[in-house]
Amino acid sequence: MIYIGVDIGGTSIKTGFVNEQGQIISRFVIKIIKGEEQVATIKKIGEAINQHIKEHDYQDIVGIGIGCPGAINSTSGYCDYSPNLKWEHLDVCGILSEVCHLKVKIANDANAAVLGEVKFGIAKNYRHVVMLTLGTGVGGGLYLDDKLYEGNEGKGAELGHSLLEYNGRLCGCGKRGCLEAYASATALINDTKKAMMENTQTAMWDYVNHDIDQVDGKTAFETAKKGDVIAKKVVEQYINYLSAGILSFCNIFRPEAVILGGGICAQKDYLIKPIEQILKQQNYGIKNTPEVKILVAKLGNDAGILGAAALLFE
Amino acid sequence: MIYIGVDIGGTSIKTGFVNEQGQIISRFVIKIIKGEEQVATIKKIGEAINQHIKEHDYQDIVGIGIGCPGAINSTSGYCDYSPNLKWEHLDVCGILSEVCHLKVKIANDANAAVLGEVKFGIAKNYRHVVMLTLGTGVGGGLYLDDKLYEGNEGKGAELGHSLLEYNGRLCGCGKRGCLEAYASATALINDTKKAMMENTQTAMWDYVNHDIDQVDGKTAFETAKKGDVIAKKVVEQYINYLSAGILSFCNIFRPEAVILGGGICAQKDYLIKPIEQILKQQNYGIKNTPEVKILVAKLGNDAGILGAAALLFE
Numbered sequence: 001m002i003y004i005g006v007d008i009g010g011t012s013i014k015t016g017f018v019n020e021q022g023q024i025i026s027r028f029v030i031k032i033i034k035g036e037e038q039v040a041t042i043k044k045i046g047e048a049i050n051q052h053i054k055e056h057d058y059q060d061i062v063g064i065g066i067g068c069p070g071a072i073n074s075t076s077g078y079c080d081y082s083p084n085l086k087w088e089h090l091d092v093c094g095i096l097s098e099v100c101h102l103k104v105k106i107a108n109d110a111n112a113a114v115l116g117e118v119k120f121g122i123a124k125n126y127r128h129v130v131m132l133t134l135g136t137g138v139g140g141g142l143y144l145d146d147k148l149y150e151g152n153e154g155k156g157a158e159l160g161h162s163l164l165e166y167n168g169r170l171c172g173c174g175k176r177g178c179l180e181a182y183a184s185a186t187a188l189i190n191d192t193k194k195a196m197m198e199n200t201q202t203a204m205w206d207y208v209n210h211d212i213d214q215v216d217g218k219t220a221f222e223t224a225k226k227g228d229v230i231a232k233k234v235v236e237q238y239i240n241y242l243s244a245g246i247l248s249f250c251n252i253f254r255p256e257a258v259i260l261g262g263g264i265c266a267q268k269d270y271l272i273k274p275i276e277q278i279l280k281q282q283n284y285g286i287k288n289t290p291e292v293k294i295l296v297a298k299l300g301n302d303a304g305i306l307g308a309a310a311l312l313f314e
Numbered sequence: 315m316i317y318i319g320v321d322i323g324g325t326s327i328k329t330g331f332v333n334e335q336g337q338i339i340s341r342f343v344i345k346i347i348k349g350e351e352q353v354a355t356i357k358k359i360g361e362a363i364n365q366h367i368k369e370h371d372y373q374d375i376v377g378i379g380i381g382c383p384g385a386i387n388s389t390s391g392y393c394d395y396s397p398n399l400k401w402e403h404l405d406v407c408g409i410l411s412e413v414c415h416l417k418v419k420i421a422n423d424a425n426a427a428v429l430g431e432v433k434f435g436i437a438k439n440y441r442h443v444v445m446l447t448l449g450t451g452v453g454g455g456l457y458l459d460d461k462l463y464e465g466n467e468g469k470g471a472e473l474g475h476s477l478l479e480y481n482g483r484l485c486g487c488g489k490r491g492c493l494e495a496y497a498s499a500t501a502l503i504n505d506t507k508k509a510m511m512e513n514t515q516t517a518m519w520d521y522v523n524h525d526i527d528q529v530d531g532k533t534a535f536e537t538a539k540k541g542d543v544i545a546k547k548v549v550e551q552y553i554n555y556l557s558a559g560i561l562s563f564c565n566i567f568r569p570e571a572v573i574l575g576g577g578i579c580a581q582k583d584y585l586i587k588p589i590e591q592i593l594k595q596q597n598y599g600i601k602n603t604p605e606v607k608i609l610v611a612k613l614g615n616d617a618g619i620l621g622a623a624a625l626l627f628e
Contacts, residue, residue: 151568248477254465
């Protein structure tokens with residue numbers, strides 16, 4: 001059996017043909033052409049899939065799974081709105097199934113990602129998993145009671161927009177105090193820059209060759225490892241914010257594991273161990289509750305394709 | 315078919331015999347004797363149930379459902395810890411099934427409550443529901459994808475201990491900033507008292523006959539209705555806190571409805587309308603997401619029995 005996973009990104013669309021073991025046996029990439037009519041883009045994906053199937057003479061195809069950024073209605077199969085792609089009210093599943101004559105399922109890309117980790121990645125055999133992807137924003141995915149949880153119209157699991165601080169920092173969504181405004185890579189970069197502006201002596205300036213535009217999600221972590229006090233404070237504050245958010249999800253969901261994804265996770269134990277320490281100190285939320293594992297996402301660059309393909313296992 | 319619902323409270327245990335329409339056809343109450351050995355209490359409930367079945371000559375009994383306060387492991391059937399009852403590691407389901415020879419299911423009482431509202435109350439036919447019970451604390455219940463969600467070992471849905479304010483007010487659980495510390499009836503009473511101490515002229519003093527110990531969850535609401543500015547501020551602040559928590563749950567779960575329970579809900583529209591207004595202003599969390607209904611729990615005093623009985627419908 002072959003499962004087709006389509007990972008729609010901001011600049012390109014990656015398609016992978018996945019076997020039952022979660023191996024990608026072949027793949028192709030289509031560049032997204034800015035300004036292209038949205039229906040035409042979807043048709044083009046469909047035609048490329050048809051051609052790829054023909055070329056490889058694939059049989060026993062289960063269907064097509066799609067992970068797409070934005071507001072996705074997994075029930076209707078529509079991309080209701082995707083600001084980066086400038087797609088709106090787009091019947092992705094309808095168009096693709098008409099072109100390919102295959103079953104088509106779609107989900108928000110962060111929702112698909114948790115499913116990929118559960119089916120093929122770090123969280124195999126877990127029943128309750130919360131996933132946070134720490135990137136430009138904070139993406140959220142929920143796998144609850146052995147099932148992807150997406151909420152009404154597939155619009156749930158916006159964990160980055162859960163509350164961290166009442167009336168707190170302004171978030172990109174327009175509200176105040178969202179977790180995303182404290183725990184995204186963007187927030188870490190902003191906090192790093194702020195600390196550098198306030199402390200001209202910190203070694204973080206050397207790390208970025210005295211060019212503040214070179215600050216990224218590694219700057220504070222890597223400089224902290226060398227003992228810089230200001231960098232350590234930035235990292236500590238970041239971990240405290242993230243841990244507070246995770247603790248809240250422990251109480252809300254009592255998952256078996258929280259998976260962290262995104263570039264910051266390259267810090268591995270340097271990020272994970274302090275979070276585990278904070279959770280232990282605080283009894284994982286409330287007393288008499290089971291431990292929650294903190295795991296790092298495993299699927300890396302193929303997470304999008306594998307998550308999308310995993311939708312067909314549901 | 316008859317479903318037995320057992321509602322374990324702080325001072326008494328209410329048992330109801332419920333038909334398929336959710337009507338309680340007979341019932342009895344047992345007082346909890348302080349200091350009684352915990353196993354003896356459960357055996358006594360079982361024997362009383364047996365006797366009641368015999369007296370009424372009930373046939374076709376599906377089983378016994380139990381709603382119990384504290385940390386309940388719904389999988390093992392144990393009450394792991396209930397601080398008010400002083401029960402610990404108590405095999406409630408095992409003991410009861412031995413005495414009654416019936417199928418026995420147990421859940422945390424707040425979890426059972428949401429199930430009661432979905433099966434018999436205000437939220438019939440809803441698929442995704444979040445319930446908050448605003449009392450001494452803030453109890454939480456989650457009904458997701460047509461199913462009660464309890465989390466690992468049944469220890470999830472502690473929505474009162476989700477985060478409202480990073481490093482905020484000290485909560486009874488020992489952590490800081492929990493929703494419960496802002497949105498429980500206890501929090502409202504504390505905020506009311508604080509406002510009264512700071513404002514000797516507020517009409518709230520007249521409402522409680524100048525006795526601050528008479529302040530309850532109604533004091534601010536009832537005085538605000540008469541136009542008192544300070545009372546209005548207390549109510550507004552309380553509603554803002556509660557709405558912020560609800561908004562966060564909208565983004566996390568994107569439920570079809572949030573049910574509010576507890577004494578404060580007697581305020582009905584005076585509580586609900588401003589919350590709906592805030593949710594509308596804020597797009598129910600993020601853009602392009604479906605509306606979330608705010609409902610008031612309907613089952614009242616029988617919610618405990620009906621929620622417990624509803625466990626057998628799962």
